[in-house]
Amino acid sequence: MLGILRTIWMTFLHMFHRNETVQYPDVKPYLSPRYRGRIVLTRDPSGEERCVACNLCAAACPVDCISLQKGEKEGRWYPEFFQINFSRCIFCGFCEEACPTYAIQLTPDFEMSEYVRQNLVYEKEDLLISGPGKVHDYSFYNVSGLKIPGKNKGEAENEAKPVDIHALMP
C-alpha cells in the first residue's frame, strides 16, 4: 500500500521536472569528440592511407566484424580490401585502441540506419576519409624501419645511417 502511494507521489513530482524530450532530428544532441560512433579509416599527414593491414583491429574485435587483406606497394603495406559489417559492430572502440597507426578511428556520427541490412557492410571506399582524423601529425612509417618511397633506410626518427658492412673500422 505504502509502495503504491510512493509511486503515485514520485510520478506527481515529475510534473515539475524539466522536459527531457529531444526534438531529434531537428535538434541534434551534443556528442563529445570521443563519442564512439561510425568507424573511419584516416590518412597520414602526407595523404597516404594510414592503415598498414596489420590485422590487429580484426583480432581485437569482439564480434569479429572486421575483415581485411594485406597488400603491398613498394614496401608500404595497405589493405587490399577492408570491410566492416556494421550490422554486427557494437561500437566498443577496441579496434581504435588496438590500431598501432591511428588509422582506424571512431567518430561521433551514429546515424547509420538502413532499410537493407546488406547496406551496413562498409567497404574501404566507404570508410576511408581524406584527412588525419583526431591525430594530426602521426605517420607510422616515420618511426618504423621499413624502406618506402621517399624514406630510405636510416631516415626515420631515431635512426642511424645504414651500416657500411665493407668498412674496416669496428
Next chain:
Amino acid sequence: MAKIVIDGREVEARSDVNLLQACLEAGEDLPYFCWHPELGSVGACRQCAVKQYANADDTRGRIVMACMTPVTEGAIISVEDPEAKEFRGEVVEWLMTNHPHDCPVCEEGGECHLQDMTVMTGHRERRYRFDKRTHNNQELGPFVKHEMNRCIACYRCVRFYRDYAGGQDLGVFASHNNVYFGRHESGTLESPFSGNLIEVCPTGVFTDKPFSKMYSRKWDMRGAPSVCSNCATGCNTIINERAGKVRRTLNRYNDEVNRYFLCDRGRFGHGWVNAPTRLRSAGYVINGDMTPVPAQAALDHFGKIAASGKLVGIGSPRASLESNYALRKLVGAENFSTGMAEPQHSLVKLAVSLLAAGPARIATMHEMETADGALILGEDVSATSPRMSLALRQIKRTAFNKAADQARVPHWMDASVRTLGQDTISPLFVVSPTVTDLDGFAQDAIRAMPEDAARLGFAIAHRIDTSAPDVAGLTEAEAASASLIAEALLASEKPLLVSGLQYASAALLQATANIASALAAKGKTPLISFVLPEANSMGLALMDGLSLDTIAARSADATLIVLENDLSRRLDGAQFDALVESAANLVVLDHSVTPTAIRSQVTFPSAAYSETDGTLVSAEGRAQRFFQVVYPDAPLQAGWRWIADMAQAAGLSHVKPWGKLDDLIAEIATTMPVFARIPEAAPGSDYELEGTPLRSQTHRVSGRTAIRANISVRDIPPPSSPDTPLHSTMEGSYSTDMPGTLVPFYQVPGWNSEQSLNRFQQEIGGKMRGGDCGVRLVEGVANAAGSYAMDVPSAFAPRAGQFMLLPEARVFGTDEMSMMAQPIVERAAPAVVRIGGAVAKGAQVRLSLNGEVFTVDAVSDPSLPEGVATCPPHMVSRSWSAPGWVSLEITAPAERIGTESAV
C-alpha cells in the same frame, strides 16, 4: 636420467642434454634465442640465464647460461630467481635497442619468437634514447624476404645454412652491433633449403616472400596436417588456409621423417592449388576448349558413353590411394593401370619387391642422419629427394660426434663439436654420372655411368661377400674404389645404401640390394633406401596394376578413365596420340588442366590435396594421411567420390557409394592385405579428444562475421566434412597431447611461434606426445637368406656419332605440380643440355627426342665423358621415360646467327 631441482621442484632430466633443454622439458618458461633443438647451443644470445647453486647450503648461487651448462646429477637451479629474471630482462632490453618499430608491418608478427620472449621477460618500455642502427636489405630471390634491421644476431641462420645444410652463399659480415647476415651481394639464395631460414630465424629478418603476397596472420588461418606431394619422400607439412586459399606450407614435425626442416620445393611448391590452371567445374572439351557444364549433365553423359563398351582405368602415382582403389574397383583389376609407363612401372615394382624381400631395413630419414657409412649408388639424391639429401649431409655431423665422444664433449655443444670434427672424414661415398650437391660432403665422389655404377656396386658386394657375383674387366681405379667402399661399409656399425630410379636402371637397384645382402651375410644390419619418382609411387606399386604400355594395347574402343594423371609426360607424342585416338572415349578426372585433360571428351574436377583427405605411401613404405584445409565449392570433390557418382550414373552396381573416407579405407584394408594397416595411419573422422572433435582454427581467428559479408551479410553455417576429424572452426579441443598426425598448428600459451613444438614432444627431438605419424607398410624380412642378382651389366661403351642422353634431375623444374606454382617457376633455371667434351660458348644443340626436334642451349660439362649428354626431363620434351641414345647436332654460335637469319 639425472635428478635436478628447479625452483625447489625435483624433476627427472636426461643426462646428455643441457639445462635449457631440461628446463623446457620440465615445462618451464625459460626464454632463449640462439639454441635450436637441431642446431645445438653456441651461447650467443645470453638469454637463457638461470641461477645455479653449488649445493643445498648455497644461498648466493651464480648465474649460468642454461644452454651452455650440462645437466649434472643433483644440480640445483632457479629460473624464478629475481637476479636471473632481471638479467634476462636486461638482455632482452639490449636486444631491443636496435629492433625497429615494425611489428604491424612484419610478416613474423603474431608468431614471432622475439615477441614471445620479450613478453615473457616482461620488457615493455624502451629506455634507450639513442639512435637505432639500420642496415640495407638484399634481394634474396623468389622465396625469402630480407629485412636486416630486425636482426638480434643469434647466428641461427648461418648455423643452419652453412653448418647444417652446407650452403655457401649466406654469411656473416662486420662486427659487434653491426653484424650483417646476408650474401656477398644481392642474389637468389642457392641452397634448396633456404626456406627453413624463415622458421629458424627467431624474428622477422627472413620471411616467406610468396606468403607475404597473400599474407594473413597466424591466428587467422585454418591449419591442417598434410603430407608433401612434391616427391616420394613424404615429408609432413602443415598447410594454412584463409578465405578458401592455401596461404603457405609449414614444416610438421615427424621424428622419423622430416623432423625440423623441409626443402624449398615442398615449402613453396603448393601454389598450383590456387592457380588459374585449376579445373573448377565439370566440362565438355570441344576442339581443345573446355565448356563448363553442370556436374549432373556431365555424369549423365558419362553414363551414356560408359554403357556402350568396356571401361579401362588409368590410375596415378600422384593421386591418393583411396581414389586409385576406387577406380580400380570401378574398372576391375584386369583393366586398371598404375599410370606408370615402362620402364618406370617395372622398376618401381622391382624396387618394392627388393625392399620387401629384405634383408635390409628401409631407412627412415632420421636413421640416415646417424649412419656411419653410406653409399649413394647412381642417384642424384639432392635433386630427386632434396630433403633426403639434407639428412645425408648430417652423416658428416655424426662423424663429428664420434670425435666429440672421444674428447668427452657433449653433442649439443655445437661450436666445439664442429671444431673437433673439422678434420674428420665423412664416411659417405657418392657414385653418380653427374656432379651432385652431395659430392662436397663425401669422402669420395666417383663419376661413373649408370652401367658402370651398377658394376661397381656388384663389385663391392663381391668384395664384402665372395659368394656374390664378381665383375669381370674392372679398371684398376674401379677395383680400388670397390675395395675402399667395401671396407668402409664393413667397418661401419650402421651402413646405409641409397639408390633410385633416376637413371631407370634395374642393375643399379639389384647391385644395391646385392650389397645389402652381402652386408647382412657378414652379420651387419644394413639400411637401404630407394628414391622413387612420385608421392604415391610406392602405393601404386603395392596396389598392383598394369603398366601404361600394356593397358594402351587393351584400350582400343574402350572408355578410358584417367585419374589425376598427365599421360603426355609419360608417353611420347606418337604413343599418346595413338592411345587417345584408339580409345572410344576419354574421360579425365583431375584437379588441373593438363594436356591430357584438353584431349578428353568429359572432365570432372577433383579436389586437390588441400581440399580432401587421403593416404599416400612414401618411398619409405610409410602410409601417411593428409587432411583437408579448404572446403571447396561444389562440384569439386574427392576423386573417389566422383568415381562413385560415375558408377551410379552408369548403373554399375558393384561400386556402392562410400559414405565417408573411413568406410573406403576400411574396405581397402579388408580387401587388399598389403594395405591392412592403413587405417592406423591416422585416427578416423570420429576421433575425439576430451570429448570433442579437434579444431582447425585458433581461438583468436578474426573476421567471422565480415569475411564473406561482401557476398551476403547473412551468416551461414560453417563448412563440414564427414571425412576429417578436424572441425572447420575454432570450436573443439586442442592440446599438446593430440596425435602427431592431427596437429593443425603449433601454439601454446606464451609460445606463439613454431618453437612451441617443444611442448608437443615427449622429449625435445623425440617422439610426439600424441604418438607416431604414419604406419610402415613395407618391412624387409630381417633374417632373409640373401639371394644375389647375378646379371652384371656390361660396361658403358660410347657409340660413334651418337650421344647417351641422361636425365639431369632438378630440384626446381622437373617436377610436375610444383612447376604450376609461380615461385618455383621463377626459381627454375632454363633448360640446357650439358655435353661431355668441348662445346663453344653460346652454342646450341638440335636434339631429336621422342620423334621431335628441339633446339636448346648447350654447355660443356667436363665431368661427363665424351659421347654423353644430360638434359632436364620434361623441360625440353614434355615426355621423358628413360636414358637413351640420341643424335645431337651442335651448332656453334656463329652458325646460329646464320641459321636464324635464314629463317
